[in-house]
Amino acid sequence: MNVVVVGGGMVGAGVAVSLAKQGHHVTVIEAGKAAISEGDWDLRISSIHLRNVEWLQELGTWSNIRPQRKFMYTDLAVQTLDGQRLNFSNDDVDALALGAMVENNALQEALWEQFSAHTITVYSETRVEHFDLADRSVTLSNGETLTYDLLLGADGAQSQVAKAAHIGQRGWDYDMRCMLAIAEVEKPLPAATWEVFRSEGPYALLPLSEHQACLIDYRSEQQWQEFARNSEAIQQSLNNVFEPHIGKHTITQFASFPLRRQRALQYISHDSVALIGDAAHSIHPLAGQGVNLGFADVQELTRQLVDQPLSQALINYERIRMQENQQMMRAMDAIHVGFRSLHLLPRGLLALGLALVDKVAPLKRELVRKAIGF
């Protein structure tokens, strides 16, 4: 089958390699340049859960990722400011780790390195100028026309493929920003990621090495406006938040990202078009699930295409993935709203939930397994 993938980000590159390994003829069209991982950690980092680490190992990608840009973690904790805490550890599920922090660029680069081995054709710095969905062809900005059996929109939240297929999107801005910073930390850090919930929005730490971490601080747009892009004030605020947890540290770079929730109303169209990854669902990053859901889409689509006609495979893909992705989006919203609520009841229930889960071993084990993708 001829597959054209629009978007060569982590999910687009992942689906390209996965389908090429299944024997399909795959072409990737990417508007940007090929990702290069070099120098210090880039700010765009993903927590990849264990199931997807294993999948990337099966795909042959994991060993290609620069060793300095992936870091396995064994523990995960969530807590409230008033001290209710829930700890998960690899021992809870008899695994070597719960997942890994990976630089997005390094992961994308590792996937792209596999393109030539699987004879995947890639057009970088190229866009689709014209879609003829009835005729199953696309005309590129370099003038070439490609025909396809399956067109995949892996082109992120502003998906051009979704627009061309008249697939509606529903979403809203959270009116929040996520500040990301890379910090050099004096005291050695455990291989543990943690998140603290407070009413302004959570803050979290992703370990990147024994002495490096990615610090994450979510604040309302209004609070960020108050910082008035004053980088000293921002660094001071980050230091105030994180120093009690990690001691002396130096921030080497930081940036902030607006947060938006969005979902496609359909994942498929024309018996030959499917959306995948952020093109289909873009989710609050508070639980680090975005690209994990995208990789789960890739695995389901690949599974469905094994032994049935394309149209049936797409119907099954949409049914299974839409349900799971929406469940996760609703869960993120409940946590987001619950902890930000001014009302004691939702906040109290969530805090009570943390304490209860920590004490009920089978429930805790089930939750950890879910969090790491099983």
Ligand SMILES: Cc1cc2nc3c(=O)[nH]c(=O)nc-3n(C[C@H](O)[C@H](O)[C@H](O)COP(=O)(O)OP(=O)(O)OC[C@H]3O[C@@H](n4cnc5c(N)ncnc54)[C@H](O)[C@@H]3O)c2cc1C
């Ligand atoms: C602050 C923050 C923290 C996050 N942390 C995590 C985390 O810890 N764990 C996790 O799982 N997820 C996390 N995410 C989410 C994760 O980054 C996204 O889910 C993921 O990047 C989506 O990958 P994608 O390939 O679907 O889309 P994108 O990364 O958006 O890639 C789309 C690609 O398509 C290309 N493109 C766009 N339009 C076109 C076009 N018209 N033609 C050709 N190419 C095009 C783009 O150049 C890009 O390369 C986080 C997100 C944010 C904002």
